[in-house]
Amino acid sequence: MSLVPARKPKGRGLLAAAVLVAVSVSLTPTAAGIVRWATDKPCSASDGAGVYLYAGTNYTGACSFFGFNSGTPIVRFAQGLDRSVVGDNTASSIRITGNDRVTLFLHHGFDGTSTTFVGDDPDFSDDAIGQDSASSIAVEIRSGVCNRGEGVWLFERTNCHGRATGVFGSNPEDVPELASTNVGDNDVSSLALGGQRSVTLYHESGFRGSSSTFRALDTNLSDNGVGDNAASSARFRVSGCDDLAGVYVYADSAFGGRCSKFNVDVPDLGVEYIGNDTASSLRTIGDFVADAYVDRFYQGPSTRFWREDKTFGDNSPIGHDTASSMQIRPRTTLCDGELGVYLYAEANYRGRCWRFTDEMRDLGESYVGDNAASSIRIFGTYSASLYADRSLAGTSSTFTGDDPDLANTAVGSGRASSIAIEGPVPEREFIHRIQLRVVVGNVTDAGTDDDVVVSLNPKNATWLDYARNDFERGSTFTYDLLTDGVARFDDIDWIAFAKTGTDGVCIARVDLIVNNSRQPSYSRSFFPCRSLDDENGHTRDLALRYDDLRRSPAWRQYTPPNVVDQLILRADEVQSRIESLVGHFLHFSPGYWGKFYGAPVELERSDSHTIHVDLDLAGEADGPDPEVDVDFDINATCNSEHDILIRVLNAHANAHFPLYAKLLSLGILEFIEQDLQGQINKALTTFAEDRTIPIGGRCGEIYVNPSGDIVLLPRLTG
Secondary structure: OOEEOOOOOOOOOOHHHHHHHHHHHHOOHHHOOOEEEOOOEEOOOOOOOOEEEEEEOOOEEEEEEEOOOOOOOOOEEEEEHHHOOOOOOOOOEEEEOOOEEEEEEEEOOOEEEEEEEOOEEOOHHHOOOOOOOOOEEEEEEOOOOOOOOOEEEEEEEOOOEEEEEEEOOOOOOOEOOHHHOOOOOOOOOEEEEEOOEEEEEEEEOOOEEEEEEEOOOEOOHHHOOOOOOOOOEEEEEEOOOOOOOEEEEEEEHHHEEEEEEEOOOEOOHHHOOOOOOOOOEEEEEOOEEEEEEEEHHHEEEEEEEOOOEOOHHHOOOOOOOOOOEEEEEEHHHOOOOOOEEEEEEEOOOEEEEEEEOOOEOOHHHOOOOOOOOOEEEEEOOOEEEEEEEOOOEEEEEEEOOOEOOHHHOOOOOOOOOEEEEEOOOOOOOEOOOEEEEEEEOOOOOOOOOOOEEEEOOOOOOEEOOOOOOOOOOOOEEEEEEOOOOOOEHHHOOEEEEEEOOOOOEEEEEEEEEEOOOOOOOEEEEEEEEEEEOOOOOOEOEEEEEHHHHHHOHHHHOOOOOOHHHHOEEOHHHHHHHHHHHHHHHHOOOOEEEOOEEOOOEEEEEEEOOEEEEEEEEEEOOOOOOOEEEEEEEEEEEEOOOOOEEEEEEEEEEEEOOHHHHHHHHHHHHHHHHHHHHHHHHHHHHHHHOOOOOOOOOEEEEEEEOOOOOEEEEEEOOO
16 A cells, blocks of 8 residues: 655644643653653752742642753653652642743643642642642743743732732633632732733722733733732633634734634723724624724724725724724624514614524524514514513414514513524424535645635534645545534524635635535535635635525525435445544644555444544654554444444554653543544434434434444334
């Protein structure tokens, strides 16, 4: 067999940093003085900047010191605590006097529950790691001033010293009471920010009182509004500009400067990463409408944005550096004459309006509001049921046509709290598989090596990365898309493409294939092709809108596959779904598709209920990149309750350099055991439910045939 060259990763997402922090501690001395196993020593009064780990609380008991070995440029240490002075399963407090980032792990080998520290902590009892539990430690000594890496770090003393509280991740939670954190109430004196983040500190708990917002390091808070030793609560924000669906707002023209992504209303841009009175350009990925207001809380003059705008300078009344709040909604909710159910806050189709194409269990989430609907219009073959209570409960009225005044109906005027929608065919059809066939134009520079992502609604996204040269000029390839957030046709809000980088791609044709249908449910061609880049007036994204999809005759002509086809999950589908899932995951990790002989995802029937899967991957690291072989089994059975039971078993990784196997144990194996299992289970269980099999039934038996297909035999009911 021929050797297929490895594909280096094209990009790295938010999860990569978290994975790399843990992975880096496993590196061998091949990194030539950059990483090494630590040798701690007993703490002494002469020790300088470094890490002091104590067996007792409040910095008491046996103590291990980790610090520079003078003359050796080491920036990372790693050690099992069973070989340390403090000992295994004894650590209870820590002091950090240098520019260090420390992670303690529950298990040996840098595994299990962990807590990261950048400042002092006198008592581990309220941390994830807990007291007397740590078995291994990773120390990263960072250069610069107050450089603690990714996250927001609040410190007890100036210049990033003393007790510290860290908040990181892509969706950090606000803290209404800093008294509940390690740094404490009225004790913050400095802060450090890593990555595109902001923090707003408030003088009083519950986000009240005077405040200051920070988007950069501040080593002494005494010279700002909130003051030194005065903060009692904090709000945290991240940029979020990740090329997924949303509205992207930029501080500079032409999509430059600070960026914040939103897909919900923003009452005060001042606490966001973008900042107040700074917005100068905007673009959307997906199908959104954004109203920007001059004042906070949606007050004052406003401008509506339907699509990208590279410069606010020619807008009125919103120009450069004037926006203070924004209202954001999917374009499918606009009352613009397109198909759907229109609900109005006043009689005779007046007042606030919201267009519905799917149910809403709390009308308070719409612009119409709770207990406000007074008239209704229906465009197309929809029907709607209004309910007096939330969650589709209470007195109700059903409508198949317009009604200018709901006062004469059972639900009444100004009393509706939820709405159910029945749409035309195929809106209520369930989906268990979605594929996208992409044809790349056969013109100069049509292909790309940048990362490409496709989304179907705000909660859905798939980074397209198969073990091949994706998006080559003149190529045609069919990708499996993840079905997160997509259960039925009416969950497909758009087909949106976006990409990273500056290497444009030119799309010639797109076909959407649902449930293995022989005919696409939507097709769109571009002549000669549609460029996704920032040059010559193009954009790096493309959205095929909700209404465009539904105007297509192919959409309305969808025919479900026959029953026999619904009961077989063929081996090539399992293989493609796994490749899609793993490729999507690799976008967020330091891993990538490696060198392989034969198929990158190999399936082999082990027995009548089991398929063995082999993946060929590689990992980015200091020194030579290791080749990593991942193996696991998919076991499919029916349990005693006649439900489908899918288990991913025997997952393990073998690396060319054994220590590098940690790369997998800290990410990919967990992904295989959890996400992959869930996706495969979802693909199978929809086959066994009454809603998709016309004859009805539950799981009677599952077996793997000689071709490696998973076959479901339903248990008939009734």
